[in-house]
Amino acid sequence: MGDHQMVFVGGLHRSGTTPLAAVLAEHPDVSGLTGTGVVENEGIYLQDVYPQLRALGGMGRFAFNPDAHLTEDSPLAGGASAGRLMAAWSPYWDLSRPVLVEKSPNNIVMSRFLQASFPSARFVMVMRHPVVVALAMAKWDPLVVNRKGRRRVGFEGYIRHWIRAHEILMEDESRLSNLLVLRYEDLVEAPEQQLERVRAFLDLTGPIPATGIRPGRSGSYVRTWEQMRTGSVLRRRRRRVVEERYGERIQGFGYDLSSLGVLEGTGAPSARLDGRG
Template identity: 55%
Template sequence: MNPMGSGMQERRNLVFVGGLHRSGTTPLARAIASHPDVSGLSGTGVPEDEGQHLQDVYPKIRAYGGMGRFANHKMAHLTETSPLVSEANAQRLLRSWEPYWDLGRTYLLEKSPSNLIMGRFLQGLFPGSAMIVVIRHPIVVALALQKWNPRLISRNGRRHTSMTDLVAHWVLAHELLREDSAFLNRLHVMRYEDLVADPPGQLEPVQHLIGLKTPIPSDAFRKDQSAKYQEQWEAMASGRHLQRRQRRVIEQRFSEAVRIFGYDVADLSVSPSWSLT
C-alpha cells in the first residue's frame, strides 16, 4: 500500500475532494471547509481554489487535454507506484498549499477534479489521508460542460469534444475509481443527486470519516440544479437528426456501464440503488 514504508509520516489530518468537472466538487468542498475544524484552500487566485494549480509536483490536467479529456491519458492516472511518490514531494506539495490554509484548523482540505483518479497517489504521499469523491449523472456532466466546449477549436488549442466522447470519458474515469477503491483505506463516494436530496444524511458519513465531532453545515445545497439538463436531454429525443442520433448512440454504448453507478441513461430522473464495489 505504501511504497515508502515507515519513512512516510502519517497525515490523517489531510482531506482530499475529487470528482469530474460539474459534478459538485466545489459546493461539497466549500461545505466541508465551512466546518470550524476544517480549512480549505482560500485566497489562491486560481480557478475554484484548486490545489492542482498551485503545485509543480505532478502535471495539471491541462497537460492531458483538460476537462472532459484528462482521464483518457494513462499518465494522468497516478498511483502509489509512481516515481513521484517521495517524502520530498510530499513536503513540496504541503509547502505549496500551506500559505492558503488556516493552519490553526485541525483538518486541511484540498480539492481538484483530478483527485478522482489520483487517490492511490495521494494516499502514497500522505498515508492516512481521507478521500471524498462526488459523482454526478454522466449526461448532466456532459451537457453542463458544453459551456466550455468550443465549437471547433479555442484560442488555447482546446478542441471540441463530442457528447459521446464526454460520456465515454466519464465512464473511463469512474471505472478507474472503482479499480482504485480496493487500494484506498479512507474513501467515501457519494452521488451528487443523493447529496442535494438529503444533505445532512449524505454528509454524516463524511463527518465520521474525517473525524469531526460535530456535523458539517448542510444548508448550502440546492435541489434543482439538474432540471434544465434533464429537459435538454429529453428534447434531444425528438430534436434534429444529429441530436437524435447522438442520444441513440450514447444509450446503446453506455447504458450498462452507467447503470453500475446507479444511473439510467434513458431517464435522468431515475436513480436506482448502487454500490461502488
Template identity: 50%
Template sequence: MIEGERLVFIGGLHRSGTTPLADALAQHPDISGLSGTGAPHDEGQHLQPVYPRAKVYAGSGHFAHAPEAHLTESSPLVTPDNAARILAAWEPYWDLHRRLLVEKSPPNLIMGRFLQALYPGSALVMVVRHPVVVALCNKKWRRLVSRNIRRYSTLDGLVAHWVQAHRLLLEDTPHLQRLHLVRYEDLVERPEEELARIQAHLGLSTPFPTGTIRPSHSERYEQQWDAMRTGLTPGAFQRRLITRRHAADIAAFGYDVDDLGVRGDWPQTPASSPAVGS
C-alpha cells in the same frame, strides 16, 4: 510536516459538484479549505510544482484517457521531498490552526492511490454525478470558457470520458483507505443526511452548519436530454450514439441513460473498503 491524517482530498469530474462540496466542508469550524489562491476554483492542482495539472492532458473531458494522469503509489513522484514540496505550496492558503485541511481538484478522482501514498492516513471524498448531466454541463461550460480545439469533445466523448474515469476509480477502490463516495444528486436532495455521513467519515464531533449546500436540480438538463430523443439534429444523433455505446456502462454505475433522475446502487468491487459510502 503536516500529518497525513489532517488532509482531506476531494475529487470528481468537472461539473460534478466538487466546488460546492468543498465550500460546504470549509464552513465547518474544524476545517480549512484552500482560499485566496488566485487559481481557478482554488484548486490545489494549479499551485503545486510536482505532478502535471489536468490541462496538460487536454483538461476536462480528456485527462482520464491519458495513462500518465492515473497516478498511483508506484509513481516515481512518490517521495518525501515531493510530499513536502506540495504541502509547501498549499500551506499559505490554509488556516493551519484548523484540525482538517481540504484540497479539491477534479483529477483527485483518479489519483487517490498516489495521494495516499504521499500522505498516509489522509481521507478521500469522491463526488459522482450522472454521466449525461456531467456531459451536458461540460458541453455548455466549455463553450463559455475555451476556444482551444484540442479540448473539444462531443457529448459522446464526454460520456466516454466519464466511464473511463469512474472505471479507474473502481479499479483503485480496493487499494484505497478512508474513501467516501457521495452522489451529487443525493447531496443536493438530502444535504443534512449526506453531510452527516461525511462528518462521521472524517471523525468530526460537531455537524456541518445547516444551509451550506444549496438545493440544485437538473431539470433543465433532463428537458434538454428529452428534446434530443428524436429528430435529425446533431443532438439527436449524439443521444442515439450515447445510448448505443454507453447505456450498459451507465447502468452498471447505477444510472439510467433515458431517465436522468434514476440512480441505483453504486458498483462494489470484491475488496472495496468498508468506508465507501453510497
C-alpha cells in the same frame, strides 16, 4: 504534515465538488484553500509536483492520459513530494484547524499516489450522472474548434471520459484505505443525511453545515435530454449513440438513462475506512 488530517475531494468538473468543499470548510475544524487566485481554489494549480490538467489533455481528456493515473508506483510518490505539496498549499490554509481539505478534479484518478504521499489521508469523491455532466461541459465548450485550433471534446467525448475516470476510481478502490464516494443526486436530495456520512467518515465533532447545497440544478439538463429524444436528426442521433454505445456501462454505475436519475434499488456507494468495507 504534522498533526493535521488531510482530506482530498475529487470528482469530474460539474460534479458538485466545489459546493461540497465549500460546506466542509465551514466546519470549525476544517480549512479549505482560500485566497489562492486560481480556478476554484484548486490545489492542482498551486503545485509543481505532478502535471497540471492542460498538460494531461485538459477537461474531458485527462483520464485517458496514462500520466494522469498516478499510483504508489510513481517515482513521484512519497515524503519528498508530500513536503513540496504542503509547502505549496500551506500558505492558503488556516493551519490552526486540524483538518485540511484540498479539492481538484484529477484527484479522482490519482488517489493512490496521494495516499502513498499522505498515508493517513482520506478521500471523498463525488459522482454525478454522466449525461448531466456531459451536457454541462458541452455548454461550457460550444465551439467545434477552439481559438488554438484544437477540436472540442464534444458531448459523446465527455461521456467517454466520465466512464473512463470512474472506471479508474473503481479499479483503485480496493487499494485505498479511506475512501467515501458520494452521489451528487443523493447529496442535493438529502444534504443533512449525506453530510452526516461525511462527518462520520472524517471523525468530525458537530454537523457540517448544509448551506450551499441546493437542489434543482439538473432540471435544465433533464429537459435538454428529453428534447433530444424528439428533436432534430442530429440531436436524436446524439442521444441514440449514448444509449446504444454506453447505456449498459452507465447503468453499471447505478444511473438511469431515461430520467437521468439513480436506478431504483441502487444503494449508496460504498465507503472504506482504514481498510474496512
